[in-house]
Amino acid sequence: xxxxxxxxxxxxxxxxxxxxxxxxxxxxxxxxxxxxxxxxxxxxxxxxxxxxxxxxxxxxxxxxxxxxxxxxxxxxxxxxxxxxxxxxxxxxxxxxxxxxxxxxxxxxxxxxxx
Amino acid sequence: xxxxxxxxxxxxxxxxxxxxxxxxxxxxxxxxxxxxxxxxxxxxxxxxxxxxxxxxxxxxxxxxxxxxxxxxxxxxxxxxxxxxxxxxxxxxxxxxxxxxxxxxxxxxxxxxxx
Numbered sequence: 001x002x003x004x005x006x007x008x009x010x011x012x013x014x015x016x017x018x019x020x021x022x023x024x025x026x027x028x029x030x031x032x033x034x035x036x037x038x039x040x041x042x043x044x045x046x047x048x049x050x051x052x053x054x055x056x057x058x059x060x061x062x063x064x065x066x067x068x069x070x071x072x073x074x075x076x077x078x079x080x081x082x083x084x085x086x087x088x089x090x091x092x093x094x095x096x097x098x099x100x101x102x103x104x105x106x107x108x109x110x111x112x113x114x
Numbered sequence: 115x116x117x118x119x120x121x122x123x124x125x126x127x128x129x130x131x132x133x134x135x136x137x138x139x140x141x142x143x144x145x146x147x148x149x150x151x152x153x154x155x156x157x158x159x160x161x162x163x164x165x166x167x168x169x170x171x172x173x174x175x176x177x178x179x180x181x182x183x184x185x186x187x188x189x190x191x192x193x194x195x196x197x198x199x200x201x202x203x204x205x206x207x208x209x210x211x212x213x214x215x216x217x218x219x220x221x222x223x224x225x226x227x228x
Contacts, residue, residue, distance in 0.1 A: 004156065032214070032215055034216065034217060036219075041202075041222075041224070042221055042222065043118075043120075043204055043219040043222045044157075044204065044206075045219070046216060046217065046219075049214065049215075049216045051214065089156070089157075091157075093215055100208075100211040100215060101162075102217055103156075104149075104156035104157040105156055106154065106156045
């Protein structure tokens with residue numbers, strides 16, 4: 001059974017710092033992995049989707065890497081801003097008998113101080 | 115604008131009552147999902163549907179029911195058999211599960227049992 005761990009659980013940093021959020025998963029047989037952002041009381045917003053054949057994806061100040069064999073993904077946030085404050089969740093996607101499922105971690109709660 | 119609409123945003127229920135949460139998407143997505151989110155826990159899958167008129171139980175289906183009569187709609191009923199229904203409920207959709215598989219979410223519905 002896939003288990004997803006995100007470290008750290010919470011992080012508070014001053015504005016401008018570069019950040020690394022970590023995600024580890026126990027079953028490396030995944031199709032892809034998606035990173036999401038969630039603001040308090042809101043739904044999830046898709047940030048980046050990495051296919052299993054890719055090593056990394058970039059969008060603006062965000063860069064996500066994937067090391068499938070070691071069961072790890074990292075989300076790098078460059079030059080953090082107060083507007084980046086949110087919870088970040090990773091979700092690898094696997095397949096069981098033709099059914100595709102995402103399994104979610106509990107997230108890293110990020111606070112960027114002005 | 116294309117997207118996923120969940121309603122109501124907030125819902126209060128007395129014990130013993132059934133309630134139905136609405137989820138509508140205009141993205142022409144094939145698959146739709148219902149997740150439950152509780153504080154300190156990852157999202158947990160309740161039900162999912164990969165095509166119209168077909169749906170499967172997720173990891174925590176007890177006390178819930180769904181229907182998928184139209185491609186655009188996937189309502190979730192929380193029945194009186196659900197022992198702890200107070201939670202944040204999220205609906206999601208995906209274009210074609212066998213393809214790239216990017217998951218998109220609605221804004222969520224918060225259910226409180228009084």
